[in-house]
Amino acid sequence: LDSEPTVVKGLDLKRYAGRWYEIASLPVPYLPKDGEDTRATYTPKDDGTLDVLNESWVNGKRNFVKGNAYKADPSSDEAKLKVKFYLPPSNPTFTVVGDYWVLYLDADYHYAIVGEPNRTSLFILSRQSHIDDKIYNQLVQKAVDEGYDVSKLRKTPQSKTPPPQ
Numbered sequence: 001l002d003s004e005p006t007v008v009k010g011l012d013l014k015r016y017a018g019r020w021y022e023i024a025s026l027p028v029p030y031l032p033k034d035g036e037d038t039r040a041t042y043t044p045k046d047d048g049t050l051d052v053l054n055e056s057w058v059n060g061k062r063n064f065v066k067g068n069a070y071k072a073d074p075s076s077d078e079a080k081l082k083v084k085f086y087l088p089p090s091n092p093t094f095t096v097v098g099d100y101w102v103l104y105l106d107a108d109y110h111y112a113i114v115g116e117p118n119r120t121s122l123f124i125l126s127r128q129s130h131i132d133d134k135i136y137n138q139l140v141q142k143a144v145d146e147g148y149d150v151s152k153l154r155k156t157p158q159s160k161t162p163p164p165q
Contacts, residue, residue, distance in 0.1 A: 004117050005146040008102045011079035013071075015109050016102075017042045017050055020125040022156045023136060026148075028121045031065075032058045036157040040125070042069065052083055057163060065089050069100060079105070104142050111135065113143055122148050129158040 022038035025031075031038070035056030043051040045068075052067040067085035079102035086092035098121075104113040112125040124139050140150055 003147075005101060005103050005115055005119065005148075008079040008105045009077050011077075011102055011105065012109075013048065013050055014044050016105075016112075017044045018127070020112065020127065021129040021158060021162070022056075022123055023126050023131055023158075024124040024140070024153050024155045026120070026122040026150075026152055027154065032056050032063050033154075034058055035063065037129075037159055037163055038156045039129075039162070048074075052085075055163075062163070066092075072099075103146055104139070111139060113139055113146075115143070115146070115148060119146075119148050122150070122153065124153075129162050 018041070020040045020042070022040070025038070027033050031054070035058055038056040041053045041055075045051060049068050049070040052069050053064060055062060055064045057063070065085050065087065066089050067083050069081050069083045072080045072082050081100040081102070083098050083100045085096045085098070087094055087096060099116045101115055101117060102112055103115050105111070110127050111131070114123040114125060115121060122143055124136070124143070140153065143150055
């Protein structure tokens with residue numbers, strides 16, 4: 001595919017902030033493959049960026065990474081963000097910067113699809129830990145329409161009761 005995925009225009013980072021649950025994802029090297037209850041919490045900062053906390057549980061043990069998300073080009077209205085992660089989170093010695101493109105967002109900021117321009121990573125996110133199949137299938141279809149290979153898409157197990165803060 002020669003063309004880049006389409007991205008959301010006019011993303012309001014303050015509205016986008018808050019908690020998102022991972023409904024499904026393509027496996028990425030920096031997150032546990034068998035994670036459950038995976039979620040991301042974005043907290044707005046005064047400088048217009050977002051603090052990022054990604055959490056996932058493996059065999060009942062919490063894994064997390066912290067970072068910061070910011071617009072790649074502050075003058076653009078395209079939702080092309082960069083996320084800088086600090087690793088390891090307990091004693092950060094180096095940073096990893098990745099592309100975080102919001103490919104789809106519904107008008108109410110309830111559902112989002114996030115990916116990278118090279119289409120190696122894909123995340124289907126929701127404000128709720130469970131969504132119905134009809135909406136899920138619509139979101140997957142949007143990813144397919146953007147050229148993503150969804151054959152390796154893994155539905156993230158989410159408990160009935162999400163883990164506490």
